Amino acid sequence: MNAQELYSKLKNVSHDSYKKWTLKDCEEIAPIVEKINELKSQNDAVILAHSYTLPEIVYGVADYVGDSYELSQKASQVKEKNIIFAGVYFMAETAKIISPNKTVIIPAGKSGCSLADSITAEELKTLKAKYPQASVVCYINSNAEVKAECDVCVTSSNVYDIISKMPKKQIIFVPDSLMAENIKVEFLKRGVEKEIISSEGSCCVHDRFLVQDVEDIKQKYPEAKIITHPESRPEVCAMCDFVGGTGLMLKYVKESAHKQFAVLTERGLVNRLEFENPDKQIVGPIAVCGHMKRNTLEDIYLALVSPLSTQIVEVDKDVAENAKKSINKMFEMVERK
Numbered sequence: 001m002n003a004q005e006l007y008s009k010l011k012n013v014s015h016d017s018y019k020k021w022t023l024k025d026c027e028e029i030a031p032i033v034e035k036i037n038e039l040k041s042q043n044d045a046v047i048l049a050h051s052y053t054l055p056e057i058v059y060g061v062a063d064y065v066g067d068s069y070e071l072s073q074k075a076s077q078v079k080e081k082n083i084i085f086a087g088v089y090f091m092a093e094t095a096k097i098i099s100p101n102k103t104v105i106i107p108a109g110k111s112g113c114s115l116a117d118s119i120t121a122e123e124l125k126t127l128k129a130k131y132p133q134a135s136v137v138c139y140i141n142s143n144a145e146v147k148a149e150c151d152v153c154v155t156s157s158n159v160y161d162i163i164s165k166m167p168k169k170q171i172i173f174v175p176d177s178l179m180a181e182n183i184k185v186e187f188l189k190r191g192v193e194k195e196i197i198s199s200e201g202s203c204c205v206h207d208r209f210l211v212q213d214v215e216d217i218k219q220k221y222p223e224a225k226i227i228t229h230p231e232s233r234p235e236v237c238a239m240c241d242f243v244g245g246t247g248l249m250l251k252y253v254k255e256s257a258h259k260q261f262a263v264l265t266e267r268g269l270v271n272r273l274e275f276e277n278p279d280k281q282i283v284g285p286i287a288v289c290g291h292m293k294r295n296t297l298e299d300i301y302l303a304l305v306s307p308l309s310t311q312i313v314e315v316d317k318d319v320a321e322n323a324k325k326s327i328n329k330m331f332e333m334v335e336r337k
């Protein structure tokens with residue numbers, strides 16, 4: 001991809017973007033973008049990127065861009081021997097668990113996530129001992145050891161459907177306490193009777209959106225449809241027109257006849273929405289996930305040429321085997337739907 005081709009894409013990434021792309025900016029990054037794209041085929045590598053990563057990754061070098069579920073699925077389907085996963089660590093770790101024979105590399109190294117970092121397997125074991133009758137469900141934003149302790153893993157795109165089908169009435173759901181509250185609200189609407197027990201985690205990005213932000217949007221942009229992620233506070237979600245994971249938000253905006261949207265999520269998705277829907281306007285505040293933004297073109301180049309040991313994802317064999325069961329259970333329950 002030459003500088004002009006890159007510019008034709010990146011110049012459209014504008015809403016509160018971290019930079020306004022000029023042709024000169026694109027000329028500066030075009031050589032590394034070209035090199036990465038060459039190295040991918042030479043090294044039998046594929047690049048999977050979450051929508052929250054930098055636009056030069058999403059539009060310059062990624063082969064697949066998606067949400068946590070779509071990227072996990074892709075990790076199980078791609079033919080290439082090497083997966084470069086631009087995202088946060090739990091996502092790359094999930095790819096390694098799903099495809100243990102592939103080399104999985106995360107350009108940013110061991111990048112955190114406030115949700116995945118909020119609970120250990122030991123803490124979950126204590127919770128399980130307290131509620132021995134419960135089905136145990138983890139949000140995919142959790143580490144491999146936690147996944148290994150669970151009956152099933154879920155993502156934002158399937159959380160309600162999967163939990164409502166779990167055999168037990170009592171559900172331990174970790175680690176997102178705000179999503180747990182949103183599950184309770186959704187189940188009241190759906191008439192699903194479950195007792196949800198949660199741990200104390202929250203997403204440091206979505207947790208920041210407050211009722212006041214929604215009130216400000218409603219006052220400033222009365223025509224805007226307001227959408228957010230289920231990691232946001234329940235009182236914020238209650239004021240929104242639509243709540244769903246990143247893939248579902250993309251679908252909602254694409255299929256809507258409406259023209260103006262306020263999107264309470266991470267900047268990368270807002271950039272994608274704007275890029276893919278040039279006839280629609282995105283307004284209002286957004287937030288940034290510093291963990292996702294730690295992946296850079298330079299790190300991807302390094303990962304392809306000579307990866308650092310900190311970039312190569314390894315998971316203990318026994319942990320991986322057990323964690324894989326909870327991830328496969330998710331795939332099975334989604335396919336059975």
Ligand code: 13P
Pocket residue numbers: 066067068069141155156157203229231244245246247
């Ligand atoms: P999605 O699966 O909806 O992309 O969510 C991932 C995430 O980390 C959101 O903060």
Ligand code: SF4
Pocket residue numbers: 088112113114115116141203204205206231266289290291292
């Ligand atoms: Fe984790 Fe929140 Fe960043 Fe998603 S946006 S990766 S949940 S910190």
